[in-house]
Amino acid sequence: MSDVRYPWQEPVLAALMELNPEKLGEKIDAALNAIEARSAELNGSADSFDERVALQDGFNSLNAVKRVAVREKALRASTVTSSIIRPEKVTP
Numbered sequence: 001m002s003d004v005r006y007p008w009q010e011p012v013l014a015a016l017m018e019l020n021p022e023k024l025g026e027k028i029d030a031a032l033n034a035i036e037a038r039s040a041e042l043n044g045s046a047d048s049f050d051e052r053v054a055l056q057d058g059f060n061s062l063n064a065v066k067r068v069a070v071r072e073k074a075l076r077a078s079t080v081t082s083s084i085i086r087p088e089k090v091t092p
Contacts, residue, residue, distance in 0.1 A: 008034040
C-alpha cells in the first residue's frame with residue numbers, strides 16, 4: 001500500500017479505501033482484528049504512546065466508516081422496499 005508506519009495500518013487503509021459495499025464489512029473486520037491483536041501485543045509497554053494514538057485513530061476511523069455503511073445499507077433497503085409497485089385493487 002502507501003507509506004505506512006505500522007504493519008497493522010495496511011488492512012486499515014484497505015478497509016478505508018474499499019468502495020465495494022459487499023467487501024467492506026469483511027475488510028473492516030480484518031482491520032479491527034489487526035488493531036486488536038497489536039493492542040494486545042503492546043499491553044503494558046510504556047514506549048508505545050505514538051502507536052497507541054495511531055491505533056485509536058484507526059479504530060475511530062473504521063467505526064465511522066462502519067456507521068456510514070450501515071446507514072447506507074438501511075437507506076438502500078428502504079428505497080427498494082418503497083419502490084415496489086403495489087398492485088391496484090380490483091373491484092368486482
